Amino acid sequence: MPQKVTPDASRRSETARRAILAAALDLVGEVGYAKLTIEGIAAAAGVGKQTIYRWWPSKGSLLFDAFLTLATDGQEDQAAALPDTGDVMADLKMVLRATVAELNEPRYDQPMRALHTEIVHDPALAADYAKRLDEPMRELKKDRLRAAQRAGQVAEDVDLDVAVDMLFGPILNRWLQRTGPLTPEYADRVVETALRGLQPRKAEQF
Amino acid sequence: MPQKVTPDASRRSETARRAILAAALDLVGEVGYAKLTIEGIAAAAGVGKQTIYRWWPSKGSLLFDAFLTLATDGQEDQAAALPDTGDVMADLKMVLRATVAELNEPRYDQPMRALHTEIVHDPALAADYAKRLDEPMRELKKDRLRAAQRAGQVAEDVDLDVAVDMLFGPILNRWLQRTGPLTPEYADRVVETALRGLQPRKAEQF
Amino acid sequence: MPQKVTPDASRRSETARRAILAAALDLVGEVGYAKLTIEGIAAAAGVGKQTIYRWWPSKGSLLFDAFLTLATDGQEDQAAALPDTGDVMADLKMVLRATVAELNEPRYDQPMRALHTEIVHDPALAADYAKRLDEPMRELKKDRLRAAQRAGQVAEDVDLDVAVDMLFGPILNRWLQRTGPLTPEYADRVVETALRGLQPRKAEQF
Amino acid sequence: MPQKVTPDASRRSETARRAILAAALDLVGEVGYAKLTIEGIAAAAGVGKQTIYRWWPSKGSLLFDAFLTLATDGQEDQAAALPDTGDVMADLKMVLRATVAELNEPRYDQPMRALHTEIVHDPALAADYAKRLDEPMRELKKDRLRAAQRAGQVAEDVDLDVAVDMLFGPILNRWLQRTGPLTPEYADRVVETALRGLQPRKAEQF
DNA sequence: TTCTAAGCGAGACGGTACGTCACGTCTTGTC
DNA sequence: GACAAGACGTGACGTACCGTCTCGCTTAGAA
Known part of the structure; x- marks a missing residue:
């Protein structure tokens, strides 16, 4: 017999849920991860500890939800696609620069x-x-690279997962x-190096 | 009155030091990082807590030392250089496969x-x-890439730091x-993709 | 706005009431007083917590009602009177022995x-x-002692409340x-000592 | 193997011990038993909770020690004996009145x-x-009654334990x-009734 | 060679947070 | 409107570790 009954989600307090996620984000920003405590989050959210333990199995999963909220908020359409100007290098530089900016x-x-x-x-x-986070983003990136393949700007035989990782x-x-310092320039260099590869070329095509 | 006296390193017990580092490694392997405690390490090492606090400012720095011990042990000469058979792709595959094996x-x-x-x-x-850890390894890797540059297997204008990161x-x-799964095949693919780059080539050279 | 509405007793569920009292008695017997909880009683009775809080102001008063039920159940006539065989010492011994038996x-x-x-x-x-509990029982006891006074077996000037207490x-x-052990013999001894008193007698009258 | 090691009493902090007992007494007087918490005692004593849990197995045993302190403090000789003026009734009245006063x-x-x-x-x-508390007091009381027996004021065949209980x-x-009200008069009445007994006497002797 | 001051093991201490339990209140839907 | 169910804010529980602080006990280097 299972002794840990799943709580009735239909009765869940939306107010409390939101307060908890917001408090978690605020606190982790203020005091850092090491000093982030469930007790602190509960207090900051004006919520009982049990309400946190009832709905999240671990601090990590709470953090995850909080982060999802942060990432999703404001962008209802949820980033339909990456920019496609026809120039894959320029587009990738833009995306990586945006990533760098976000991390900073x-x-x-x-x-x-x-x-x-x-x-x-x-x-x-x-x-x-x-x-829930990596996969969707990765698909968008792979979509852009696939378009580049169709446009003849990326080789057909490239493993796109490897490309994204690279x-x-x-x-x-x-980060x-x-x-080392995480600058837009570094992002540019990564894009250039990844596209051209390390090996020298007999005939430049750029 | 001075409250933080620097301990006299000459009187330090080597036995205790080694026991602590060994216990830290053993314990982190057994119970994982989240349940790793100073108290537990002290008990496992048969050592007073104060002896740990006296010599390490934080759990992280103890972990760092323990890791150094682990990485250094057995390899007295300390990895003179990366293999250089003249074939940079083969050599890099070997190194990345070794890295994958170690992480696994x-x-x-x-x-x-x-x-x-x-x-x-x-x-x-x-x-x-x-x-103390990244820099030396990075230098070895860059050395190998520099050799490849000299051999005309890697372009002259490549930023080697970016290359290593990539x-x-x-x-x-x-990891x-x-x-995704961390396999030797994945390592190979990364090397191939990094060397050739994402862009297609007009005239294949290999 | 009125926050404490008196519940409408006419709508009270007799089933729930009985289940609660029975559950309270069962539970206090099983787990003891220290671990007796309202939540536990409600669960054991198959009742919502609110139903308990609606009708009883405190755990004590619930316990009291439960105890009343226990004491009253089965004896509809409700202990008309204590036995009176004419021999007050024998009768009191019987009553005290019964008390001892009940407590055990x-x-x-x-x-x-x-x-x-x-x-x-x-x-x-x-x-x-x-x-509601002490007074009625005390009256029965005093009645018996009054009868003994009339029969000349108990002194006229004895304070009957004190006598009952003693x-x-x-x-x-x-208990x-x-x-010390709570035995029938101890009950007998108390009765004998109380009746005769501590002081010696010049002429025994037994 | 026993997993609950007994702490080393020789290292125990006398300061903490006294602060805890004092805080326990203060708090139980202020907030009452129902609201007495270990946490509260620890806070009031300026002590960590663990220091209480380390030395006392339960709230009851802490209360017991606190009470012992209260009862023992100031009376170093520890109540050598009960008064003996030769008049057992007067002496007992004094003792019972003192008991009543203490309880009030x-x-x-x-x-x-x-x-x-x-x-x-x-x-x-x-x-x-x-x-540790009842027995010593009981012995003093029985000593006084034994003296009364030697003086012919209490019957030889009286069970002194029963007498003390009565x-x-x-x-x-x-209490x-x-x-009922706990007055000195009530104490007097108990003594009188206990000494004379409930039964009437043929020949009064006092 | 003795003295003495350091490192050492042990572990008690004042704390903080843990994750759980029960409190008494409130809300939701059923009868 | 009483009821079963149970989520909620609150607060105490007893435990685990934190980092600091004595304790005696070795154990080396200076006297």
Whole structure:
């Protein structure tokens, strides 16, 4: 017999839910991930701790929801597609510059770091993240690259997942590990290098 | 009255130091990062808590030292250089496959995840990591790429830091975020894609 | 706006009332007073918590009602009078032995202890107890003693309240505080000692 | 293997111990037993909760110690003996009046009620109470009655334990249950009735 | 070689947060 | 409108660790 009954979601207080997510974001920004406590979130949200424990299995999943809210808010249409001016390099530079800008945005910095920490140690959360945040974004990126393939700007035999990793992985790592400054210029360089490849070319086509 | 006396390193017990580092590695492997406690490490090492607090300013720096021990042990010469058979693609595949293998090694997995978590939230530790672990490895990688440049296998105008990030970033990210399986084949694909670039070529050269 | 509406007793569910009282008695016997909770009683009775809070102001008063039910059940005539065989000592021994037997009865033990605990800390409940449980029983006891006075077996100038206290107080205390075994023999001894008094007699009259 | 290691009493902080006992007494007097919390005591004593849990297994045993402190403080010689003027009735009246006065003393009232509540539900604590508080007092009372027996003022065949119960039981009950006012006159009446007994006498001797 | 001051193990201490339990109130839908 | 159900804000529970602080006990380097 299951002893942990699922609560009745239909009775859930929307007010409380929103207050909790907002408080979580505010607090992680203020005090950082290390000092982020459930107790603190509950207090800041004017909510009982139990109301948090009732609806979220872990701090990580709360953080995840909070982050989703942050990412989704304001963009109802939810980013239909990446820009396509016909020039794949220019478009990619724009996207990577936007990514860099977002990561440098204080409002996003702490929550994203917190979320990444949880993901690293919680495979279930990682799966959720992969499915609900990474996957959609990745598809948009792959869509743009597919268009570039059709336009003859990206080789047909390129594994687009690898391509996406190669474009965004360096950015994310540099941000997480602070191995160097995360600038628009760096984003440009990554795009250029990824597109052209490391090997020299006999005949330039650019 | 001075309240923070620098301890006299000459009197430091080497036995205790080693026991603590070993216990930290063992424990992080057994119980994971989230349940890793100073108290637990002290108990496992048969050591007083104060002995830990005396020599390490934070759990992260202890983890860092423990990790250093792990990485250094057994390889006295400390990895003189990366292999250079003259074929840069083959060599890079070997190195990335080795990296993948290491990340998949259970003995390394938990400690590295723990260390990365600390790095994400502690800039000072991140600087230490960049300087003492990332930097030396990065130099070796750049050395190999420089050799490839001299051999005409890598373009002269490539930013080698970007190149290294583009090769290893995808691997590290996939491991940290579990966005996909981390296989030798994936490593190969990354190397191939990075070398050739995403753009098509007018005249194939290989 | 009125916030405390008196509930309409005519609509009260007799089924729920009985289920609650029965559940309270069962539970206090099973888990003891310390772990007796309103939530537990409601669950055991298959009743909403509000139904309890609607009809009882405190756990003590619920316990009191439950205890009344227990004491009243089965004896419809409600103990018309104490036995009167003409021999006051024999009769009192019988009554005290019955009291001892009841207190040793597991079914009564926990509920009575629980009730006494509440009484000790709740003067209002104590008054209720005194009026509705203690008083009637005390009157029966005093009636028997009055009969004994008329029969010349008890002195005319004895304060009957004191007499009752002196007979039943020791029993109750020994039970509550477990200062010694609560046996029928002890009951006999109390009766004998109370009747004869502590002082020696010049001429025995037994 | 026992997992609950006994703490090292030699390292115990006397300051903390005293602060806790004092805070417990203060608080139980201020807020009453029902609202007495470990957390509150710890806060009032300026002590961590763990320090209480480390040294006392239950709230009851803490209350017991606190009460012992209260009862012992100031009377170093610890009540050598009860008064013996040669007149047992007068002496007993004095003792019972003192008992009544103590029970009516606000400083003692709440702590004693609290302690009694715990005793009622905790046999182990009851045994402790019987041994360390009840027993010594009982012996003093029995000593006085034994002297009275030697003086021919109390019958030789009286069970002194029963006698003590008969004298003090009524007082304690009336106080706990508030079945009536607890006055010096009531104490006198109990003594008189207990000594003379309920039965009439053929030849009065006093 | 003795003294003495440091590091050491142990662990008690004042704290903070944990995750759970029950409180008493409130709301929702059923009878 | 009483009822079963149960979510809510509140607050205490007892536990786990935090980082600091003594305690004796070795154990080395200066006297």
